[in-house]
Amino acid sequence: MTDHTEANMQGIISLQIENIKKIKAVTIRPNGGFVEITGRNGQGKSTVLDSIWWALKGKDNIQAAPIRNGADKGSIKLEVGGYLIERTFRRNQVGGDYTTKITVTTKDHTTMKSPQAVLDGFTGMLGFDPLAFMRQTPREQYDTLRGLCKLEVDVEELDRQYKDLFAQRTDVNRDVKAAQMRLDSMTLPDNAPTERVDVSALVEKVNEINRKNSEVAQRQRMRQTLLSDNVRRGEEAAKLHARLAAIERENEQADAQIRDITNFLHENKTQDPTEFTDKIKQAEQINSVMDLRERRNFEEKALHTAQTHADELTAQMKELQERKKAAIEAAKLPVSGLEFGEGELLLNGVPLAQLSAAEQLKLSMDISMAENPQLKVVLLKDASLLDNESMEYIRARAEKEGYQVWAERVASDGAVGFTIENGELKHSEEQ
Incomplete structure (x- = not known):
């Protein structure tokens, strides 16, 4: 032109x-x-x-x-x-x-x-009219200046997107904080084990020992009973010669059983299961540490995922801010430091409503004369x-x-x- x-x-x-x-x-x-x-x-x-x-x-x-x-x-x-x-x-x-x-x-x-x-x-x-501009609501001031500037992008839409991303990031950061708190509460002891212990095998070993001990005790009681019977029968033999032959046969049978039991007792001694019960307790402690390690691994992955999401949202928010900044700079606002906020105007980052009456009047005159x-x-x-x-x-x-x-x-x-x-x-x- x-x-x-x-x-x-x-x-x-x-x-x-x-x-x-x-x-x-x-x-x-x-x-x-x-x-x-x-x-x-x-x-x-x-x-x-x-x-x-x-x-x-x-x-x-x-x-x-x-x-x-x-x-x-x-x-x-x-x-x-x-x-x-x-x-x-x-x-x-x-x-x-x-x-x-x-x-x-x-x-x-x-x-x-x-x-x-x-x-x-x-x-x-x-x-x-500077006076009319001063009497407008923050939204009306925003719309007045918006109507005078040709912005290449819709800054309100950028603000809306930024607000949505901010809300999303707030939720994700809440997950990040919760994951971090859970992770911090899971403290591994020094020299923590790295492999699990088969508790069921140890329990089976204890059960086997207990069964053996029970059988040995039973055989001991049986042996004692047979010995007592032999004594009783010997006393009766002195009185009952008539039954001697039968008693001798019984004694021979008892002696055979005694020999068998004696041999068994020589071959099968009573065992102490304490070693294995202690190992069971240690295994439970080790496995609880392994449970903690697995939970920590899970929480570390969850923390990394949440933090990555938060970082992505932050990058998107930064891009929106840069686009908004570029659009405002391209619009060439009439006064240095004046910018579009969220539905209101800002001067050097301060909402116009927070300016004093003298500052608002000065700004209104600045805009009018600049235009x-x-x-x-x-x-x-x-x-x-x-x-x-x-x-x-x-x-x-x-x-x-x-x-x-x-x-x-x-x-x-x-x-x-x-x-x-x-x-x-x-x-x-x-x-």
């Missing part, structure tokens, strides 16, 4: 309004950088600032019913730098709607073929709400930066600035 900006463009040279809203006919030629539009409520002073905005920023920004009641047409003429801008309105005879037209003419009377494109070339956020580096005009509605300190800051700041401030204020005692009454100029700085 061809740059039609005049080198001497600064503020507004003159403003003529006719039959717009409550204004009948008003001409204002500012004298100085601070232009006060005063008057009682409902007299038409707000229309002055609206007219500047409508003349420069296109029909999409015009309110409904801009033509004054009772009139069929209206106009706004604005002289800025080397341009004469004229926006006309004509009421339609049918339906009560209206049509509007914009023309832009240079000093040498050349009419621009694409007038709105010329105006858009040297106006940014003209009409940006209007050529046509240096700032519009202030409801300037009556500013305290003296804030108003003085705006005056000094505008003077320092070479900006022209148009401030709408409710009339106070005495005529100040340009006073609007009943849609006409009652008092002017020129008078």
Whole structure:
């Protein structure tokens, strides 16, 4: 696009309004950088600032019913730098709607073929009201600036994805912490065994020894019983010679059994199972350590898996942050340190809502002036709400930066600035 900006463009040279809203006919030629539009409520002073905005920023920004009641047409003429801008309105005879037209003419009377494109070339956020911006909610401030910046990606979607990943990572980190706590509670003793012991084989060995011991004890009791019987039968033999033969046969049988048992006892001694019961206890301790080792191996794998997942999520979150950062940098926000947070604006990482009133006013002025580096005009509605300190800051700041401030204020005692009454100029700085 061809740059039609005049080198001497600064503020507004003159403003003529006719039959717009409550204004009948008003001409204002500012004298100085601070232009006060005063008057009682409902007299038409707000229309002055609206007219500047409508003349420069296109029909999409015009309110409904801009033509004054009772009139069929209206106009706004604005002289800025080397341009004469004229926006006309004509009421339609049918339906009560209206049509509007914009023309832009240079000093040498050349009419621009694409007038709105010329105006858009040297106006940014003209009409940006710092006071209105300060009164917006954090979300409204976010949306206001978002609408002015062309971001290559949807930062809200990146924030949503980041929030989802953050929640996932929180859950995974919870698993990581739980796995680490379980792992830390499993302390292996020094010189811990590395192989399991077959407890069932040891138990079977003890059972076998117990069976043998039981059999030996049984045979011992049996031997004792047989010995007792032999004694008893010997005593009876002295008395019962008649039964001697039978008893001798019984004794011979008993002696044979005794020999067998004696031989058995010589061959099978009583064994002590303590060695193997001790080994069973040791095996249980060893195997409990092996159980602990296996659980630790499982938990180490679980910890590694969870940590890997957490690291992957962290990398994804970092990528989203870098994409968001790149998108914001590409959008070229008007003030250094200003960035998009999660549904709110941040200045050097601090939410705007946490800034002091003075800091918020400074930021609002910074944004407004950064967006209007050529046509240096700032519009202030409801300037009556500013305290003296804030108003003085705006005056000094505008003077320092070479900006022209148009401030709408409710009339106070005495005529100040340009006073609007009943849609006409009652008092002017020129008078």
